[in-house]
Amino acid sequence: MLYREMGKTGEKVSILGFGCMRLPIRGSYVQIDVEKASNLLDYALDQGINYMDTAYPYHGISTSHGGNSEIFLGEYLTESSRRDEVYLATKLPTWRLENEEDMENFLTQQLKRLQTDYIDFYLLHSLKEKQWFHLEDLGVLDFLDDAVADGRIKYAGFSSHDETDFIKEVLDSYQWDMCQIQYNYLDENIQAGKEGLDYAAEKGLGVVIMEPLKGGVLADYVPPEVQKIWDDSPLKRTPAEWAFRYLWDISKISVVLSGMNTLEQLQENLQTAENGLPHSLTSLERNLMEEVKEVYQGKISVECSKCGYCMPCPSGINIPQCLSYLNQAGMFEDYSEVKNQYYFMLKDTERAGNCLECGLCEELCSQHLAIREELKKVVCKMGN
Ligand SMILES: NC(=O)c1ccc[n+]([C@@H]2O[C@H](COP(=O)([O-])OP(=O)(O)OC[C@H]3O[C@@H](n4cnc5c(N)ncnc54)[C@H](OP(=O)(O)O)[C@@H]3O)[C@@H](O)[C@H]2O)c1
Known part of the structure; x- marks a missing residue:
């Protein structure tokens, strides 16, 4: 396994992280298949993965409920006695915060669910512009300072799917240690995008990537025109392998999370990670990926430049x-x-x-x- 520094924290994190939002299940999303999930985590840890990402609602019935992912992870790490082998990342459900006590209550609950007395990376989950001022008013940044000072969390970060300008504003408003953004070869101009990624890295933050396969679609639903480009290439790689190699080529990225739910996916991604060095793609490989991007972009039907002149809509539509x-x-x-x-x-x-x-x-x-x-x-x- 290759490791990179998590920005200015200096912590050595595995370049492939385990995303615990899509663990193997038994029928319904809330019911984690504990045996399969434990076997996957055993294998991942044995192969050197040392970063696990979860959040309060994962594997729950909705984002307003606590899900089973944290509970499962807590049980797994305690029963296997492997807590010390991993950096544990979880997130505060920001949309559930109504008053100051809520922040304390969630963190206390999460430590209990995870059966640990500290969380390595604690993120404000899914920050949105429309909630940010409310969170600042509640004193969320002081809360993070206090939790770091008393050792309940080691490092503070945030995740967001919002737009670049907002993410840059958040990046400027606190001494964050890390952030988590959606990024893959089709999302250079969506959400944080390349601009947000560069901005975070310039500030010394560790950058963790979510949705590297756009939730799986980059591997599962390849248009025939794209498949042809992959097939014609002398280099034989799966679509997932291409997508991961694109991300690990970028030195500013510390960890790429993947929501792996079968041993085959885990093994494939581990194998890809073996070659995930920064600046390791040749110009030929980069050109090939540009071709693929062009095909996808050719499928864009509305030439909206997101200038926002059309806003505000009197009916409130975004x-x-x-x-x-x-x-x-x-x-x-x-x-x-x-x-x-x-x-x-x-x-x-x-x-x-x-x-x-x-x-x-x-x-x-x-x-x-x-x-x-x-x-x-x-x-x-x-x-x-
Ligand atoms: N903070 C946030 O708001 C937020 C949001 C999203 C995600 N996350 C975190 O980021 C993690 C990663 O995001 P993600 O789960 O969306 O990642 P992703 O890698 O984009 O998508 C995961 C899906 O990709 C497929 N997959 C993985 N490896 C594959 C392979 N080698 N070949 C073919 N398919 C493969 C699987 O789909 P199938 O099951 O269909 O095979 C899997 O469920 C999450 O697990 C979660 O921890 C955080």
Whole structure:
């Protein structure tokens, strides 16, 4: 296993991290298959993976409930006596915070669920611009300082799926140790994007990547045109291998998380990680990936530049985000992951189904898009 430093913390973390949001299950998402999941973790640790990522709601019935991922991990690490072999990362469910005591209560609960007296990397989960001021008012940054000072957490970080400008603002507002962003070869200009990644790394943060395979779709739903490019290449790699190699080529990335739920996936990703050195892709390989990106980008149907001139929509719709999800959905035959994000990230009022067709947005659109028609397509693809 190769290890990299987690930014300025200097901690040596495995370049492949175990994402505990998609553990093997028995039927329903809340029911973790404890035997299979334990075997996977045993194997991962034996092979040198030392970073595990979980969060309060993972493997729960909804984001408002505590899920079983933390509980399973706590039991696993205690029963196997392997707590000291791993950096444990979990997250504070920021959307559940109503008052100051909530922060303390969640951390206390999480330490208990994880059966540990410290968490290595404690992240504010899924920061969104619309909640940030509320969190600052609650004193979330002082809370992090206190928890670091009394040793309940070692390092403080955050995760976010929001846009670059907001993420840069968050990065400027505290001495973070690390952050977790979505990134893969199709997301250079989505969410934090390359700009956010570079900005975080320049500030000395360790950067942890989530959704390296865009939730699996980059491996599972390869368009024939893309498959042809892979097949024609003299280098034979699986789509997952290409996607991981693209990320490990970037020296600013510390850990790439993967939600592996079979031994085959774990073994494949471990094998790929053996060659995951920074700057290890040749120019030929990079060109090939550029070709693949171009094919995916050719599937973009709405040329929205996300300038935001169309906003605010009188009905409250987040027009640029709706169009961005429409574009992402158009890239894949199975776009269920994109649909999940559409529902997870946007409030009911921000979704396309609320359009009253007033047309104000079209008068303001810098790209002269027929936004009302595009929003109808969003509803067709995603539902209301
Ligand atoms: N903070 C946040 O808001 C947030 C959000 C998302 C994720 N995360 C964290 O980041 C972790 C990684 O994200 P992710 O799970 O979305 O990662 P991902 O790697 O983009 O997607 C995981 C899926 O990829 C597929 N996969 C993995 N390895 C494969 C391989 N070698 N070949 C083919 N398919 C493969 C599996 O899909 P199938 O099961 O369909 O085979 C797996 O469920 C999560 O587990 C979680 O810990 C955090």
